[in-house]
Amino acid sequence: MTWIHWFRRDLRLRDNPALSAAAARSNGHVIPLFILDDGILRAPRTGAARIAFMLEALRDLDASLRSRGSRLVVRQGRTLDVIRDLVQETGAAGVAWNRDYTPFARRRDMQIEALLRDLSVETLIAEDAIILGPDDVRTSEGRPYTVYTPYWRRWRALVEQRRTELLNEIDQPRLRPVPERIADQRIPDAAELGITVSQRIPPGGETPGNARLAAFVDLAAEYSIAGYADGRDLLAEPATSRLSPYLRFGCVAPRTALRAALRLLDSVGDDQDAGRIVRSIETWIGELAWRDFYYQILWHYPHVLRRSFKPQYDALAWENDPALFDAWKEGRTGFPIIDAAMRQLNQEAWMHNRARMIVASFLTKDLLIDWRWGERYFMQQLVDGDHAANNGGWQWSAGTGTDAQPYFRIFNPVSQGQKFDPTGAFVRRYLPELTQVPDRYIHAPWTMPQAEQQRCGVIIGRDYPAPIVDHAQRRTRALALYRAVSSVAL
Numbered sequence: 001m002t003w004i005h006w007f008r009r010d011l012r013l014r015d016n017p018a019l020s021a022a023a024a025r026s027n028g029h030v031i032p033l034f035i036l037d038d039g040i041l042r043a044p045r046t047g048a049a050r051i052a053f054m055l056e057a058l059r060d061l062d063a064s065l066r067s068r069g070s071r072l073v074v075r076q077g078r079t080l081d082v083i084r085d086l087v088q089e090t091g092a093a094g095v096a097w098n099r100d101y102t103p104f105a106r107r108r109d110m111q112i113e114a115l116l117r118d119l120s121v122e123t124l125i126a127e128d129a130i131i132l133g134p135d136d137v138r139t140s141e142g143r144p145y146t147v148y149t150p151y152w153r154r155w156r157a158l159v160e161q162r163r164t165e166l167l168n169e170i171d172q173p174r175l176r177p178v179p180e181r182i183a184d185q186r187i188p189d190a191a192e193l194g195i196t197v198s199q200r201i202p203p204g205g206e207t208p209g210n211a212r213l214a215a216f217v218d219l220a221a222e223y224s225i226a227g228y229a230d231g232r233d234l235l236a237e238p239a240t241s242r243l244s245p246y247l248r249f250g251c252v253a254p255r256t257a258l259r260a261a262l263r264l265l266d267s268v269g270d271d272q273d274a275g276r277i278v279r280s281i282e283t284w285i286g287e288l289a290w291r292d293f294y295y296q297i298l299w300h301y302p303h304v305l306r307r308s309f310k311p312q313y314d315a316l317a318w319e320n321d322p323a324l325f326d327a328w329k330e331g332r333t334g335f336p337i338i339d340a341a342m343r344q345l346n347q348e349a350w351m352h353n354r355a356r357m358i359v360a361s362f363l364t365k366d367l368l369i370d371w372r373w374g375e376r377y378f379m380q381q382l383v384d385g386d387h388a389a390n391n392g393g394w395q396w397s398a399g400t401g402t403d404a405q406p407y408f409r410i411f412n413p414v415s416q417g418q419k420f421d422p423t424g425a426f427v428r429r430y431l432p433e434l435t436q437v438p439d440r441y442i443h444a445p446w447t448m449p450q451a452e453q454q455r456c457g458v459i460i461g462r463d464y465p466a467p468i469v470d471h472a473q474r475r476t477r478a479l480a481l482y483r484a485v486s487s488v489a490l
């Protein structure tokens with residue numbers, strides 16, 4: 001009895017519920033399948049960095065499967081055709097996959113389920129990409145939460161209730177060889193798919209993902225989870241886990257990450273540092289809960305991908321100036337914190353969370369550009385680009401979302417820089433042209449007197465742009481625009 005396991009965004013063997021279930025049902029006769037779907041590869045939001053990362057993750061997965069006597073069957077085409085053909089070729093009794101929560105994936109999966117029903121083939125769908133499913137965490141009236149803090153309290157209590165279950169890792173699947181006659185395709189390079197990646201991206205796959213997690217939860221390491229609460233907002237410090245692309249592609253399961261954190265909580269002693277470490281671990285677990293939170297928002301309110309969560313903000317009179325948008329994208333706004341962050345994104349396909357919040361606030365509230373423009377650009381660039389988290393982050397920053405930053409709270413790019421990059425180390429890393437600017441001017445170089453500009457060799461307007469907008473004026477304008485729609489009745 002053969003089963004097909006359809007890998008999608010669960011590119012790993014460890015702790016993989018659908019894969020292990022398929023192996024159990026078929027006594028190991030599993031065909032591990034990955035489909036390079038033409039539609040997804042060509043979609044305008046599919047970023048090159050993500051494809052390159054994914055191809056590496058597929059190679060890592062194939063190597064792990066081969067070390068267990070199996071192999072990855074990669075096929076390119078239309079998903080529906082590939083699955084139909086493979087089911088017919090193998091006479092598979094069932095197809096298993098882990099659930100995806102985006103509206104596009106839901107529609108596609110319903111079509112595949114219908115196809116399999118017609119073919120009298122079983123389907124098995126497991127929950128995997130988030131820790132608690134979108135219907136698990138509900139208010140006392142049975143509704144989904146739309147505000148994070150009460151969601152988090154309920155989420156954390158449920159995690160405690162299900163602790164024993166969550167601490168249990170799923171048995172590794174026992175796999176038998178894929179029959180010779182099942183043809184597959186070599187995993188292509190990005191270039192073969194016509195994709196050029198100019199960014200430096202982290203190594204893709206379960207192996208580097210597990211190594212990243214292990215390093216982050218090693219309290220003896222210089223930068224570990226222990227320093228997360230104090231360091232996570234400092235832009236120049238490598239204080240966060242950098243696990244986001246691995247979680248995005250399921251190279252590491254969020255459940256596995258949570259388990260590592262819970263085990264660490266159990267092992268923290270009661271020395272004087274314990275309080276700081278426990279606070280850090282809880283703060284980090286809270287970020288995994290943010291991820292679940294935005295997934296359940298997307299599941300229950302799929303319109304957020306097209307419109308504001310709060311409909312009155314769809315009437316906002318954005319200015320949408322393409323020249324200002326280009327300056328933002330290319331990191332030449334004249335505000336060092338914005339430009340450094342955008343260059344981090346363009347060079348590394350990743351951006352620090354605090355920087356994402358600052359540049360998103362700047363795009364919407366200083367440049368008065370529709371948050372959807374920024375959301376799309378992030379999706380094209382980010383190696384961790386994820387519809388739920390990205391949309392949630394953008395709508396939060398624009399003040400249009402569920403648990404959003406109130407519209408009248410507008411980040412000042414200079415004071416944000418001074419607070420979260422106090423020495424200017426982050427700015428200088430990505431803007432080498434500002435290396436010689438003294439610390440006191442690093443976040444507002446246009447305020448340098450002429451003589452100081454001459455002395456440090458940075459003439460504003462020649463070596464580095466003058467600010468493209470006046471923050472104080474734009475702030476007033478943004479407040480007026482937001483005020484005009486925020487009183488409109490729902």
Ligand SMILES: Cc1cc2nc3c(=O)[nH]c(=O)nc-3n(C[C@H](O)[C@H](O)[C@H](O)COP(=O)(O)OP(=O)(O)OC[C@H]3O[C@@H](n4cnc5c(N)ncnc54)[C@H](O)[C@@H]3O)c2cc1C
Binds near residue numbers: 241244245290389
């Ligand atoms: C405008 C904007 C856009 C964003 N777009 C994305 C995106 O496309 N993909 C993405 O994974 N995250 C996104 N985030 C959330 C966050 O910035 C990144 O998850 C984080 O910077 C990744 O770095 P890390 O792995 O070191 O995170 P850590 O701080 O170590 O956090 C651990 C994990 O928790 C999750 N997480 C952390 N913060 C958030 C959050 N605010 N919302 C949802 N999940 C979170 C991530 O999976 C992350 O890997 C966005 C935030 C903003 C403000």
